[in-house]
Amino acid sequence: MDDPLKTSARDHANVPAPAASDATQVSDAGLREFTGYFVKRTYSVMRADLAQALKPFGLRMVTFSVLVMIVDNPGLRQSQLAAALAIERPNLVVIIDELQRRKLVVRDRVPTDRRAYALHATKAGVELLEQARQANRDHEARVFGMLSDAEREGLVATLRKIEAKYMEDGS
Amino acid sequence: MDDPLKTSARDHANVPAPAASDATQVSDAGLREFTGYFVKRTYSVMRADLAQALKPFGLRMVTFSVLVMIVDNPGLRQSQLAAALAIERPNLVVIIDELQRRKLVVRDRVPTDRRAYALHATKAGVELLEQARQANRDHEARVFGMLSDAEREGLVATLRKIEAKYMEDGS
DNA sequence: TATTGTTATACTCTATAACTATA
DNA sequence: TATAGTTATAGAGTATAACAATA
Numbered sequence: 031m032d033d034p035l036k037t038s039a040r041d042h043a044n045v046p047a048p049a050a051s052d053a054t055q056v057s058d059a060g061l062r063e064f065t066g067y068f069v070k071r072t073y074s075v076m077r078a079d080l081a082q083a084l085k086p087f088g089l090r091m092v093t094f095s096v097l098v099m100i101v102d103n104p105g106l107r108q109s110q111l112a113a114a115l116a117i118e119r120p121n122l123v124v125i126i127d128e129l130q131r132r133k134l135v136v137r138d139r140v141p142t143d144r145r146a147y148a149l150h151a152t153k154a155g156v157e158l159l160e161q162a163r164q165a166n167r168d169h170e171a172r173v174f175g176m177l178s179d180a181e182r183e184g185l186v187a188t189l190r191k192i193e194a195k196y197m198e199d200g201s
Numbered sequence: 202m203d204d205p206l207k208t209s210a211r212d213h214a215n216v217p218a219p220a221a222s223d224a225t226q227v228s229d230a231g232l233r234e235f236t237g238y239f240v241k242r243t244y245s246v247m248r249a250d251l252a253q254a255l256k257p258f259g260l261r262m263v264t265f266s267v268l269v270m271i272v273d274n275p276g277l278r279q280s281q282l283a284a285a286l287a288i289e290r291p292n293l294v295v296i297i298d299e300l301q302r303r304k305l306v307v308r309d310r311v312p313t314d315r316r317a318y319a320l321h322a323t324k325a326g327v328e329l330l331e332q333a334r335q336a337n338r339d340h341e342a343r344v345f346g347m348l349s350d351a352e353r354e355g356l357v358a359t360l361r362k363i364e365a366k367y368m369e370d371g372s
Numbered sequence: 373t374a375t376t377g378t379t380a381t382a383c384t385c386t387a388t389a390a391c392t393a394t395a
Numbered sequence: 396t397a398t399a400g401t402t403a404t405a406g407a408g409t410a411t412a413a414c415a416a417t418a
Contacts, residue, residue: 038209056285060273064337065345065353066247067266068360073244074287075367076237081384090384094338095238109399114227116245116371118387118404123401145394145399166235174236181359182236188348188356189239196246245386252407261407280376289410294378316376316417 031110076173083169087162088132092117096125097151097159100135105148107140133160247344254340258333259303263288265337267296268322268330270308276319278311305329 061067080091089097095115100106112122126149129135134155137147151159174182232238251262260268266286271277283293297320300306305326308318322330345353 054369056270056277056281057273058270058285060269061266063334063341064266064269065357066251066262066337068357068364069240069244069247070262071287071364072360073240075364076240078409079367089292091237091241091383095232095235098231098235099227099229102228105324106227107399110227114229116242118390119400121386122403143395143399146390146399163234166237170234170236172318172370173367174363176362177359181362184355185359186236186239187245188352191347191352192345193239193242193246196250196344199347200343249386263408276377288378291379292409314376314418318377371409 079173080166080169083165084162087158087165089158089162093125093129094159094162096122097129097134097155097162100129100149101151101156101159104150105138107146107148109146111149129155242349250344251337251340254336255333258329258336260329260333264296264300265333267293267332268300268305268326268333269275271300271320272322272330275321278317278319280317282320300326 057147077091080094082096084090092115096117097109099111099114103110107127108122109119111117112119115122126135126137130137132154133152135149135151138150140146140148174185177185215222229246242286248262255265263286267288270282270285274281279293279297280290286293288296297306297308301308304323306320306322309321311317311319324347345356348356
């Protein structure tokens with residue numbers, strides 16, 4: 031209790047309005063012009079629900095996405111996959127390690143380029159993904175089910191537009 | 202190079218379609234029914250740009266949000282703040298520590314409830330936030346500037362609807 | 373008993389530098 | 396010289412259990 035951070039007297043000269051909002055309503059008006067905040071809140075809600083949904087299959091959001099891409103693109107290289115999902119290559123390595131350890135995907139040497147690995151899903155990987163996709167649909171119903179079809183399509187269209195245009199312009 | 206993960210021969214019997222998508226286009230069709238994926242991508246782009254924008258002020262997204270709330274709600278308690286921003290109380294403690302160490306906010310004992318602290322921004326905190334808010338506006342122009350007013354308002358309305366309804370129903 | 377703030381901790385996510393083996 | 400994959404590592408972000416002080 032002698033932590034100076036917790037015991038420091040308030041410098042009243044520095045504070046314009048010392049009014050204490052005791053039992054009054056907390057205002058989030060200052061967040062209104064903070065679009066990114068709402069993106070983050072939705073992301074948090076979505077991520078937490080999806081993590082729970084995928085837990086029974088031992089998958090996380092990123093391993094689920096990776097499995098989707100490998101099943102849909104047999105022979106995909108790690109570098110292609112990393113670029114497609116915007117995952118740093120070093121991080122993808124341990125993700126593939128994890129999926130391979132569980133025998134859901136395999137790494138095949140590419141004869142024409144011995145630096146590269148071609149990724150394929152195993153039968154177990156395809157089957158697990160099928161179940162996980164259903165869990166994802168249930169998750170989407172929970173998280174996005176209150177939206178009309180038009181709202182949901184508008185949301186995705188807007189999100190794609192943001193990313194595409196931002197990537198095209200800046201960074 | 203004797204890591205079994207990297208040298209394991211592929212079990213061809215387990216793989217339905219061994220076709221290698223060598224130089225062909227990578228398909229992300231399987232992500233189409235994965236709304237959360239697009240939320241995540243937009244969140245990633247936004248977070249990276251905002252982090253850069255706030256760096257000159259020594260702020261992160263979360264410290265910026267916290268500072269906004271304290272400036273707009275003088276006397277706010279930590280527990281109210283944690284609830285308002287959906288931050289776990291233990292995590293908020295170190296965030297407030299950080300802001301207080303930099304003399305941007307102060308913790309005042311509440312006479313009527315000696316367990317609680319009332320949070321206030323200092324003059325330095327208010328001034329820094331003013332600059333950071335401008336940096337956030339510039340950031341928003343970069344990340345969301347390609348949207349029409351209607352699209353941007355629709356996006357925020359949809360995001361708020363998702364979170365409000367999800368909180369009301371489930372978890 | 374319940375709540376406020378706290379400590380400690382652990383796990384996930386993300387990012388970067390530097391290495392190897394191939395091209 | 397450049398690229399594919401890798402190793403190691405560090406910093407954020409997030410979540411939970413358990414505690415002291417106070418209500």
